[in-house]
Amino acid sequence: GQNIDQPTEMTATEGAIVQINCTYQTSGFNGLFWYQQHAGEAPTFLSYNVLDGLEEKGRFSSFLSRSKGYSYLLLKELQMKDSASYLCAVTTDSWGKLQFGAGTQVVVTP
Amino acid sequence: SAVISQKPSRDICQRGTSLTIQCQVDSQVTMMFWYRQQPGQSLTLIATANQGSEATYESGFVIDKFPISRPNLTFSTLTVSNMSPEDSSIYLCSVRGRLRENTEAFFGQGTRLTVV
Numbered sequence: 001g002q003n004i005d006q007p008t009e010m011t012a013t014e015g016a017i018v019q020i021n022c023t024y025q026t027s028g029f030n031g032l033f034w035y036q037q038h039a040g041e042a043p044t045f046l047s048y049n050v051l052d053g054l055e056e057k058g059r060f061s062s063f064l065s066r067s068k069g070y071s072y073l074l075l076k077e078l079q080m081k082d083s084a085s086y087l088c089a090v091t092t093d094s095w096g097k098l099q100f101g102a103g104t105q106v107v108v109t110p
Numbered sequence: 111s112a113v114i115s116q117k118p119s120r121d122i123c124q125r126g127t128s129l130t131i132q133c134q135v136d137s138q139v140t141m142m143f144w145y146r147q148q149p150g151q152s153l154t155l156i157a158t159a160n161q162g163s164e165a166t167y168e169s170g171f172v173i174d175k176f177p178i179s180r181p182n183l184t185f186s187t188l189t190v191s192n193m194s195p196e197d198s199s200i201y202l203c204s205v206r207g208r209l210r211e212n213t214e215a216f217f218g219q220g221t222r223l224t225v226v
Contacts, residue, residue: 033215040222041219041220042202042217042218042219042220043153043202043217044217045215045216087152087153089153089215095140095141095158095206096141096143096205096206096215097141097143097155097158098143098145098153098155098204098215099155100152100153100154101152102151102152103152
């Protein structure tokens with residue numbers, strides 16, 4: 001079967017760093033995405049990794065290890081507006097359909 | 111980036127009726143994807159719509175329940191047929207970037223469907 005696992009919820013204080021892990025077991029791999037979704041809104045793109053290593057984009061960084069089937073999303077200098085669900089998604093073909101993990105709810109406290 | 115217009119944004123429907131959701135993209139794309147997000151859950155792919163051919167459905171989804179049209183490279187519709195309260199979800203259409211196949215997937219704003 002296909003599995004994409006990520007923690008259900010994480011809590012961190014404003015200004016801190018949080019790392020959201022994602023492990024996957026899929027038949028094929030053609031890239032891993034991270035999305036942010038605020039309640040009642042559509043997902044918005046954060047990052048895309050297809051090669052091993054770290055991709056940095058402002059306060060957000062994403063890491064991929066294909067041999068380990070593992071990724072993480074690192075959120076630095078947390079702000080209250082970062083409170084949202086973070087979705088890990090894997091694409092297994094070249095056309096782009098995504099398989100999503102269940103999402104990690106990040107709660108940022110003052 | 112691609113701009114996706116999806117409508118209606120929300121609707122409340124009676125059980126047994128059908129609702130057609132429209133998705134319009136501002137550029138030509140090969141594949142369009144329809145996802146469902148049930149309350150408190152993540153996104154699940156319903157089907158992939160390729161222009162000029164029948165949609166490809168994921169396990170657990172069938173054409174009779176979720177017929178899809180893809181008349182051209184910028185437009186698609188998803189119909190939720192013979193609705194029941196279990197169909198209450200957010201339905202989202204999505205496309206991949208045009209210039210490179212493996213770029214971000216863009217999402218419409220979603221259609222929040224409540225079946226009563």
